[in-house]
Amino acid sequence: MNKALFLKRILEIIPGGLSWSIIVLLILLSFLHPVSSAIIIISFDFYWIIRTVYLTTLLVMAHSRLFRQRNEDWLARCLSLSSDLGFSELYQVVIFPVYNEGLEVLRPSLAALSGSHYPQEKIIAVMAFEERNIYAHDNALILEEEFSGRFGTYLSTFHPDGLPGESRTKGANATWSAKAVRKFLDTRGIAYEQVVISCFDADTCVDKEYFGCLSYHFLTSEKRHQASYQPMPVYNNNIWQAPSFARLVEISSSFCQMIESMRLEKFVTFSSHSMSFKTLVQIDYWPTNMISDDSVIYWKGYLYYNGDYRVIPLYVTVSLDVAYSSNIWRTMVVQYKQKRRWAWGVENFPFVVNGFIKNKNISLFNKLRRSFHLLESHVTWAVWAVILVVIGPLPILFGGTFFSQMAIAYNLPKITGLLFKFTLLTSLTWIFLSWTILPPRPKGISWFKNVILILEWIFVPFIILIIGSAPAIDAQTRLMLAKYMEFNPTLKGNKVL
Amino acid sequence: MYAFQKIRSFLFYLSVFLFFIGLPFILSFALGYKFNTHTLKFVKTGLIFVKTQPAGAKIYLNGKLIAERSPASMQELLPGAYKVTLELAQHYPWKGQVEVEAGKVSRVDKVILFPVRPNLQQLNQEKFSSFRIDTEKKVVYYLDQEKKVVYRSNLDANNFEDIASLPDKFSQVNGWEVSLDKRKLFIFNHHQISVIFFDTQIDYEYSATAVFLDYPQEKIIDVFWHSDSYHLVVLTDKHVQVIESRLGALPINLVELNKGGSAAFYDTKEDALYFSDSQRSPDGSFYNNLYKLELSANLYLLERLIAQPFGAVKPAPKEWPDE
Numbered sequence: 034m035n036k037a038l039f040l041k042r043i044l045e046i047i048p049g050g051l052s053w054s055i056i057v058l059l060i061l062l063s064f065l066h067p068v069s070s071a072i073i074i075i076s077f078d079f080y081w082i083i084r085t086v087y088l089t090t091l092l093v094m095a096h097s098r099l100f101r102q103r104n105e106d107w108l109a110r111c112l113s114l115s116s117d118l119g120f121s122e123l124y125q126v127v128i129f130p131v132y133n134e135g136l137e138v139l140r141p142s143l144a145a146l147s148g149s150h151y152p153q154e155k156i157i158a159v160m161a162f163e164e165r166n167i168y169a170h171d172n173a174l175i176l177e178e179e180f181s182g183r184f185g186t187y188l189s190t191f192h193p194d195g196l197p198g199e200s201r202t203k204g205a206n207a208t209w210s211a212k213a214v215r216k217f218l219d220t221r222g223i224a225y226e227q228v229v230i231s232c233f234d235a236d237t238c239v240d241k242e243y244f245g246c247l248s249y250h251f252l253t254s255e256k257r258h259q260a261s262y263q264p265m266p267v268y269n270n271n272i273w274q275a276p277s278f279a280r281l282v283e284i285s286s287s288f289c290q291m292i293e294s295m296r297l298e299k300f301v302t303f304s305s306h307s308m309s310f311k312t313l314v315q316i317d318y319w320p321t322n323m324i325s326d327d328s329v330i331y332w333k334g335y336l337y338y339n340g341d342y343r344v345i346p347l348y349v350t351v352s353l354d355v356a357y358s359s360n361i362w363r364t365m366v367v368q369y370k371q372k373r374r375w376a377w378g379v380e381n382f383p384f385v386v387n388g389f390i391k392n393k394n395i396s397l398f399n400k401l402r403r404s405f406h407l408l409e410s411h412v413t414w415a416v417w418a419v420i421l422v423v424i425g426p427l428p429i430l431f432g433g434t435f436f437s438q439m440a441i442a443y444n445l446p447k448i449t450g451l452l453f454k455f456t457l458l459t460s461l462t463w464i465f466l467s468w469t470i471l472p473p474r475p476k477g478i479s480w481f482k483n484v485i486l487i488l489e490w491i492f493v494p495f496i497i498l499i500i501g502s503a504p505a506i507d508a509q510t511r512l513m514l515a516k517y518m519e520f521n522p523t524l525k526g527n528k529v530l
Numbered sequence: 531m532y533a534f535q536k537i538r539s540f541l542f543y544l545s546v547f548l549f550f551i552g553l554p555f556i557l558s559f560a561l562g563y564k565f566n567t568h569t570l571k572f573v574k575t576g577l578i579f580v581k582t583q584p585a586g587a588k589i590y591l592n593g594k595l596i597a598e599r600s601p602a603s604m605q606e607l608l609p610g611a612y613k614v615t616l617e618l619a620q621h622y623p624w625k626g627q628v629e630v631e632a633g634k635v636s637r638v639d640k641v642i643l644f645p646v647r648p649n650l651q652q653l654n655q656e657k658f659s660s661f662r663i664d665t666e667k668k669v670v671y672y673l674d675q676e677k678k679v680v681y682r683s684n685l686d687a688n689n690f691e692d693i694a695s696l697p698d699k700f701s702q703v704n705g706w707e708v709s710l711d712k713r714k715l716f717i718f719n720h721h722q723i724s725v726i727f728f729d730t731q732i733d734y735e736y737s738a739t740a741v742f743l744d745y746p747q748e749k750i751i752d753v754f755w756h757s758d759s760y761h762l763v764v765l766t767d768k769h770v771q772v773i774e775s776r777l778g779a780l781p782i783n784l785v786e787l788n789k790g791g792s793a794a795f796y797d798t799k800e801d802a803l804y805f806s807d808s809q810r811s812p813d814g815s816f817y818n819n820l821y822k823l824e825l826s827a828n829l830y831l832l833e834r835l836i837a838q839p840f841g842a843v844k845p846a847p848k849e850w851p852d853e
Contacts, residue, residue, distance in 0.1 A: 071560070072557060072560070072561075075556060075557060075560050076553060076557065079549065079552060079553055079556055080549060083545050083548055083549045083552075084545070086545070087541055087542065087545040090541055091538060091541070094534060094537065094538070098534070295534065295538055296538070297535065437635075438634050438635055439562075439633060439634055439635065440560070440561060440562030440575075440576060440577055440605075440633050440634060440635055441560045441561050441562070441633075442635065443577065443579060443603065443635040444559065444560040444561075444562075445560065448556065448559075448560055
């Protein structure tokens with residue numbers, strides 16, 4: 034094993050090793066020294082509650098920003114701008130990497146794009162198909178026929194299978210497509226600086242104001258090429274049809290993203306995002322052999338610009354599909370796999386640290402801070418539910434007679450219960466906010482569904498058990514054992530627009 | 531954006547501050563420490579946890595009433611002995627001394643506060659000689675030897691009804707038991723068993739349905755129902771027998787006993803008779819042995835004796851009654 038590979042393996046082992054060490058150590062401690070275990074559990078519970086309250090406050094702030102900004106007439110604001118780069122010179126390239134999604138998923142995405150409150154002649158829409166998909170060419174023809182007249186340019190690209198150095202990932206397809214766009218821009222003589230590129234999941238339906246908002250922030254941002262632009266993902270396409278379990282998980286995901294948008298020093302691109310085309314070319318496109326291309330592209334920019342690269346949150350929404358299946362068990366499996374794929378973002382850790390080691394221009398403080406944030410977020414994801422749900426009761430159950438006579442044995446469940454009652458208050462905030470981001474109830478859906486949407490929050494503890502920590506532990510263990518995941522897109526339900 | 535980040539930073543540092551300020555207090559509370567404001571030191575304390583059945587009792591600690599009712603915990607108590615009194619209206623109080631140790635819980639959680647008189651209820655309405663309680667059917671059977679009648683009611687002293695008359699010629703009743711199917715009972719004295727069928731549906735002469743089994747040569751000590759509610763297991767001064775509860779039935783001797791006055795217990799769930807009998811040891815003295823006789827599958831087999839240290843008990847010869 035050469036030195037570079039050895040270092041890579043060490044870095045791959047660290048997150049999973051740390052998570053497993055915490056879990057095993059706490060379990061052992063519950064048996065061997067229950068008092069210490071109880072002290073750690075109470076400390077963690079208290080930390081978790083403070084964190085929950087803090088994050089809920091951030092959520093409320095992000096929510097208020099979203100509601101204030103999403104109804105702005107961004108296009109009008111763009112037109113009134115006077116900057117070095119004029120709005121009229123700007124082009125929007127939108128790539129939809131398609132894996133095996135059918136027309137029922139792709140049509141609404143293109144329809145939403147064509148309905149944007151934005152000059153359509155400035156939009157270059159690209160459907161990026163996989164060559165190996167047997168329906169790719171047929172679907173491309175159908176969509177070209179339907180949509181080619183609605184945008185300034187409409188392109189279909191077909192990514193060949195099995196290119197050297199590539200894995201079957203979304204990033205490989207998007208990169209192939211972006212290179213095709215580059216050729217197109219070159220032939221038209223359009224400078225890369227004038228182009229903003231958005232890479233959207235195939236089921237992404239943009240808000241009408243999205244491109245206006247994006248253009249405004251792009252044009253007004255200092256060092257506009259040294260930033261990615263991140264909209265707020267909501268899962269409204271089929272939220273009324275999705276089962277409670279899946280709906281709750283996706284609403285929580287949206288909220289987590291909104292919270293992250295308030296923590297700019299940690300904010301990383303996720304799912305559908307936009308950036309300067311010039312930067313994309315400079316940093317050599319999306320990774321072609323990593324699943325978490327959406328976040329790695331940010332880190333590539335961060336390393337390229339020696340830490341002077343950021344993500345600018347856009348408080349407009351892009352709507353995606355809730356992932357669900359034909360019954361509750363299959364839905365759980367679908368959700369579990371989707372969250373495991375997200376948790377596979379832990380592969381960023383070895384990538385980033387390795388990049389930090391090679392980069393001599395980023396300060397040590399920033400390297401340590403960003404590495405810590407990255408590691409801490411993944412390890413916390415993997416252990417929090419295990420500590421709260423599984424390890425929490427262990428000292429009481431297995432602490433023995435001596436421990437049961439201790440004051441802390443009596444106080445542990447009492448304090449934990451009291452603290453968690455307090456967090457119920459934050460849950461009420463989440464319930465209220467979830468209700469406000471819902472799209473209008475479609476025809477044919479009973480009003481009673483509104484009641485269900487509130488009552489279903491009682492399933493949250495159960496959901497925490499299923500997909501709280503398990504997908505993250507799974508992903509980190511795979512990375513630790515070098516059993517690398519392959520890209521496997523999530524099964525999405527039907528959209529109702 | 532800048533203003534939001536300033537607010538966020540403030541919230542972040544506030545959270546960190548609250549965590550580090552709050553955690554020592556929470557942990558010290560959990561571990562049983564109390565902050566003494568006079569000495570500005572933490573003192574390790576203990577607690578008393580009180581739980582009563584029924585709940586809601588007033589709690590006096592060293593004679594002082596505390597605000598909470600049981601179940602409750604009294605925390606931050608300095609180590610030492612405490613007098614605890616638990617009071618609940620219409621119940622007998624509980625008093626005790628509880629030792630509190632530093633960092634430990636003293637549990638007073640097995641207290642039952644027994645009610646004073648008001649819960650005492652008279653169930654019978656008329657005189658009776660003896661009774662049997664059926665907790666499964668929630669009924670009580672009364673036997674009145676004087677009037678020679680059996681009646682029953684539910685456990686709330688309602689729905690009294692006569693269910694059987696005792697035969698006139700049965701002057702003395704030494705024992706009785708209702709069958710498991712709840713359709714009949716037996717009564718016995720030293721030399722006679724009578725099985726009397728209940729009939730609460732129609733009113734006719736009960737005695738006409740009675741079965742008499744005579745034991746002129748042996749003295750009946752105890753009788754039990756077999757779980758089939760048809761056979762009777764009879765312990766006499768000479769034998770362990772089974773007999774069908776029908777007219778003209780003859781007993782089968784299962785075990786020949788060495789001495790009279792054996793004691794017996796019948797387990798109806800397993801159909802096993804436990805009985806004592808004496809055996810002569812090699813040195814000529816007598817010892818009591820306890821035997822288990824299983825009657826569920828083979829009524830005549832005497833197996834699995836619990837103890838036979840001085841020789842096996844002697845099974846009775848098979849004497850099949852003439853059919």
